[in-house]
Amino acid sequence: MPGITREEVAHLARLARLELKDEELDHFAGQLDDIIGAVARVSEVADQDVPPTSHPLPLTNVMRADEVRPSLTPEQALSGAPAQEQQRFKVPQILGEE
Amino acid sequence: MTVTDLVSYEDALATYEPVMGLEVHVELGTKTKMFCGCSTTLGADANTQTCPTCLGLPGSLPVVNATGVESAIKIGLALNCSIAEWCRFARKNYFYPDMPKNFQTSQYDEPIAFDGYLDVQLEDGEVFRVEIERAHMEEDTGKSTHVGGATGRIHGASHSLLDYNRAGIPLIEIVTKPIKGAGERAPEVAKAYVAELRELIKALGVSEARMEMGQMRCDVNLSLMPKGSETFGTRSETKNVNSLRSVERAARFEIQRHAAVLSSGGTVVQETRHFHEDDGSTTAGRIKDNAEDYRYFPEPDLVPVAPSREWVEELRKGLPELPRVRRNRLREEWGISEHDMQSILNAGAVDLIVATTEAGADAASARKWWMGELARRANEDGVELAALPITPVDVARVAALVAEGSLNDKLARQTIEGVLAGEGTPDEVVDKRGLKVVSDEGALGKAVDEAIESNAAIADKIRGGKVAAAGALVGAVMKATRGQADAARVRELILEKLGVEG
């Protein structure tokens, strides 16, 4: 199994929206390389013909009836907002798609 | 790239074969959101229809809306799809402020419906089969308003405001397989497909599918390959093309644009494109490079959906007659041409005409009123036919009054005018306006006598065998009765009184 490079860590941090500092990148790259080296063992079973388990219990079809339940009040909904305006969450300018 | 750089449509099609992929998102008309019990009613005040789950508050969890799943299966069945025996939701991970959890709960490699087709009929009656790749369940995002920019657009805005009422509303995403072989008719096929899908969704009763309300949104993926080639070219993804006409225009524009790029030796960039309603053009959006990595994995907070075969068969039995089949049946029943049927469809009059016949009118007169007088009025007022303040029952009553001879066409039009003006039911309008045909033989006889007297010369001609001249006398009587007489009866009376055989 390949290890992980500092550049990869930087890329992952961008994907995960973490503005890591340079020294953190160095630090984490080393630690993550160790961890990945250890956990890569799971690929020992990669070829085995066993189904993956995503859920610990074999439940299926848990659904609710299409019935309206009370919502929060807008005051409650916005109670934790770092900023608000016109009963809406106020956020910094959004880049990207229109 | 500007419009002037495009190659002509004909030249583009002479060299290249278009390949399309259409992705349609339909907002379901369920009472509640896909994963929480918040109402989906449109037009509510901002952030009044949110809860911990659809706001993505820490600790909240989703629970699947059973009607959402049922609707997805119905759509899948109507699209001739296989329905998964077991499938899961998956998380599509990407950050965007309108998405409260910063992942969309969607489906990935296990859609609830897959491998189907939809036959669409083009205007000339040709049927084209569009293959369906999949239909899957997911959730909508919140709505952002951009503040401080010149036009409310994202660029130049100082900040944005978020309303999460729409976040979590159920969506069904329907994806076609690559549509090949449509050639120059590709844009027409795209439009016909979306139109047919919209009719289907409405017929199933799972959504009103109103494109102008954003309840149905279409992405048009398009690429060109040189004629004779089997290798697809690089595609562009034109997002949010939200009317039938736009779907056709976007496809057409992209064909011309791709052809221009390719013919000049360039390469098409894989990117999203924005469609502009004003001039029908598209402009570049985000480049789709490999940095995009949604890190899909099975949603651990939701258990798999395993629709029993009994349930699926029950839903299949309950499917309504498919729109295309119904349309063809009605066309035959009504004895009209493909072209006329298409006009009725375009006018949104099919259901209105059917309802009018169900209220007792014969199909011909129902069609005549809806496609004539009423279509004209709707057009003038700029509203949908169905939005006019007149019901099929009213129209059927007008038709009945005409059939029994109480109204002639002119009076019937005045009656309809009165109903549209809010003066009441057709009978009330006839009463109030005094529109009944004058059938009192005494009064009519008197008017005929007067007309003969004051037009002695014409009367003599008629007596002399020039029966055709009777028209002038009929006109005089009609004028005298302000149009409220039955013209046929007037003619009979004139001939009778002058002793001439009609």
Next chain:
Amino acid sequence: MAAHELIKLTAAETAAKIAAGEVTAVEVTEAHLARIEAVDEKVHAFLHVDREGALAQARAVDAKRERGEKLGPLAGVPLALKDIFTTEGIPTTVGSKILEGWLPPYDATLTKKLKAADVVILGKTNMDEFAMGSSTENSAYGPTGNPWDLTRIPGGSGGGSSAALASYEAPLAIGTDTGGSIRQPAAVTGTVGVKPTYGGVSRYGMVAFSSSLDQGGPCARTVLDAALLHEAIAGHDPMDSTSIDAPVPAVVEAARNGSVQGMRVGVVKQFRGEGYQAGVLQRFDESVALMKELGAEIVELDCPSFDLALAAYYLIAPSECSSNLARFDAMRYGLRVGDDGTKSAEDVTALTREAGFGDEVKRRIILGTYALSSGYYDAYYGSAQKVRTLITREFEQAFEQVDVIVSPTTPTTAFPIGERADDPMAMYLADVCTLPVNLAGNAAMSLPCGLAPEDGLPVGLQIIAPTMKDDRLYKVGAAVEAAFVEKWGHPLLEEAPSL
């Protein structure tokens, strides 16, 4: 009854005295609040003490009793709630700076159940940030001390809850267990902790770390108290799709009828070896011998895939956490950093997450992002889910031969604060015996089985039962507890130095 005596009562005893009118709920609550005031500066088990709320709840219980209403089995008993469950209007931080000052607008289902049972919630307890850790050193609000030795860790992530119990600040506590966060703290503090079967206790309102592994559960000083609390918080919740829609196993009845007579008890060969402290193994072996004496049949088991549990866990849990923690983006609640009017939402999100998350959280988010990214998914996440299947199968095969499995809860006793703080792999080893249970969804308990001779610190015995057979934990646990208490002459906690 004097305050110093009240705080040493079990929950069952406390409830009985309140019900009988021997003491009021307000007196009990005040005794515990006074204890917190006296010792928590040193222990730091609590992040928030809700003095007013607790007294109001206590007064309501006393009023109920005065009106002659029947009281529930835990009415008026104080409890320390892990700061991972939402409490309406009461701060909920999950041990993270990113949620500092957040007042949830809703109660978790578990919070509602506690209130409905008339349990008195004293406050919210310290924890490793987002439940990631085995020492509570990862809390953004400073570590918690182990009441046995304040320079040592109280376990984690639920170190605040275990320390609150061991320092007599509360007779009951709530924990959550994703890889051992209830059981390992119980083991190193000489208390009892139970991870119910996955789906047994609602996760609605429990801030998610790893959704397919997280499970809330009871913490107490005795097996019976844990059972009473278990019954109060368990049961089907329509707000949690993974909640089991079946009756709660009869855990209280089992705790009142402890026995291992005729039971087949499995010992898995993979749960010992390198890295296990000699004193821990010694106490464990004695426990097994004791069960044999009490009439159990001991069966040796081989579960080879358990050796891969740690690796699978450290792929699955980070993967799920990388997605679960994406919602902390500075848009709707919690911390916002860098919003000076010039930065984009994207930048503010990244700056906030950088400032608001601690190192362990960042490490796991990056690790999880890696394991799920295209090109690596099959090798890492996909393989880990296969390991999960194998471990589940080995448990199922094992439970065809035995009624319960036992092991040490953790390979070592409490280690000194700071010792493993910057050595993630060493830290992860603390959970090597508890992780397989989370991967398979089984139920498990840790209870004290003595002190390690070399350091005089508590050792935990882990009992594992099949899914939905949580009652077996209590039946076996109660029998072992009774035998030990008889042997020692008193509960183990009495040997802890007084604070």
